[in-house]
Amino acid sequence: xxxxxxxxxxxxxxxxxxxxxxxxxxxxxxxxxxxxxxxxxxxxxxxxxxxxxxxxxxxxxxxxxxxxxxxxxxxxxxxxxxxxxxxxxxxxxxxxxxxxxxxxxxxxxxxxxxxxxxxxxxxxxxxxxxxxxxxxxxxxxxxxxxxxxxxxxxxxxxxxxxxxxxxxxxxxxxxxxxxxxxxxxxxxxxxxxxxxxxxxxxxxxxxxxxxxxxxxxxxxxxxxxxxxxxxxxxxxxxxxxxxxxxxxxxxxxxxx
Amino acid sequence: xxxxxxxxxxxxxxxxxxxxxxxxxxxxxxxxxxxxxxxxxxxxxxxxxxxxxxxxxxxxxxxxxxxxxxxxxxxxxxxxxxxxxxxxxxxxxxx
Numbered sequence: 358x359x360x361x362x363x364x365x366x367x368x369x370x371x372x373x374x375x376x377x378x379x380x381x382x383x384x385x386x387x388x389x390x391x392x393x394x395x396x397x398x399x400x401x402x403x404x405x406x407x408x409x410x411x412x413x414x415x416x417x418x419x420x421x422x423x424x425x426x427x428x429x430x431x432x433x434x435x436x437x438x439x440x441x442x443x444x445x446x447x448x449x450x451x452x453x454x455x456x457x458x459x460x461x462x463x464x465x466x467x468x469x470x471x472x473x474x475x476x477x478x479x480x481x482x483x484x485x486x487x488x489x490x491x492x493x494x495x496x497x498x499x500x501x502x503x504x505x506x507x508x509x510x511x512x513x514x515x516x517x518x519x520x521x522x523x524x525x526x527x528x529x530x531x532x533x534x535x536x537x538x539x540x541x542x543x544x545x546x547x548x549x550x551x552x553x554x555x556x557x558x559x560x561x562x563x564x565x566x567x568x569x570x571x572x573x574x575x576x577x578x579x580x581x582x583x584x585x586x587x588x589x590x591x592x593x594x595x596x597x598x599x600x601x602x603x604x605x606x607x608x609x610x611x612x613x
Numbered sequence: 614x615x616x617x618x619x620x621x622x623x624x625x626x627x628x629x630x631x632x633x634x635x636x637x638x639x640x641x642x643x644x645x646x647x648x649x650x651x652x653x654x655x656x657x658x659x660x661x662x663x664x665x666x667x668x669x670x671x672x673x674x675x676x677x678x679x680x681x682x683x684x685x686x687x688x689x690x691x692x693x694x695x696x697x698x699x700x701x702x703x704x705x706x707x708x
Binding site for chain 2 (some may be wrong): 395396397398400401404497500501505508
């Protein structure tokens with residue numbers, strides 16, 4: 358049995374993880390702004406990026422409240438190095454081509470919908486409230502990524518090829534989403550966190566259905582990479598953070 | 614990818630304030646379903662609406678500038694088509 362203080366510390370770390378997931382993916386998606394395939398998609402995907410940045414702010418804001426030591430949402434976003442970021446690796450992978458981004462988005466969106474549905478039941482009222490706001494966004498994100506993967510997969514030879522390549526490349530990073538460590542187990546037991554290991558079956562059912570419609574092949578589960586929750590990242594996160602943090606690190610506390 | 618191969622759609626939004634859908638602009642999309650999503654993303658970002666219609670621009674039959682004379686001028690000399698043309702009896706206060 359954890360003490361009240363231990364539980365609060367664990368909830369803090371958990372909330373920070375969720376904030377990191379949202380910030381890193383939100384930043385990746387934002388790289389499509391002004392690079393979209395056409396104006397309408399540029400605006401639409403930019404909206405998704407904003408949803409994620411907003412989500413990061415909600416989680417970081419709550420983490421700051423739990424930490425209660427003077428750190429703010431900005432400290433979490435701008436002053437931590439890559440080893441201190443605990444996002445899942447799938448979120449930090451480079452944006453690749455448009456097919457790559459949409460395939461990653463699909464895997465993450467299905468997961469997010471399942472995850473947030475569970476988080477709605479959290480005994481932590483703030484996490485449940487964040488989930489209630491975020492799930493509306495994620496339902497829409499999934500509608501988009503599902504449409505795109507089907508459109509591209511069941512599209513031209515080129516678009517199908519690119520989708521399949523992306524899927525095979527990203528698949529090994531999807532397993533980490535369903536891994537539990539001691540911290541997450543404690544919080545799941547306490548009714549605060551989500552037991553993500555129980556989400557994969559439902560996730561896979563939806564993936565199979567969409568891939569079938571998109572005429573894409575489900576990759577084999579023959580390799581996997583994880584470590585993000587422990588701060589072990591791909592080489593790509595450092596570059597992402599460099600860009601994300603440059604202004605704040607160059608001019609600490611700058612306001613305009 | 615360019616917009617050359619995409620269809621053009623006109624977007625109509627019904628705001629919370631009004632009761633009728635108003636034309637707000639146009640956009641490119643692959644098909645009507647996608648047009649509806651882009652309309653949501655491009656035209657309702659600031660909570661402008663509660664209902665969206667999208668219509669293929671090609672499906673709109675529009676009046677032509679050249680027809681203006683025959684279309685509209687004939688109503689210019691028919692003031693009796695306006696309610697204000699008629700003298701109302703005093704008991705009718707507001708109309």
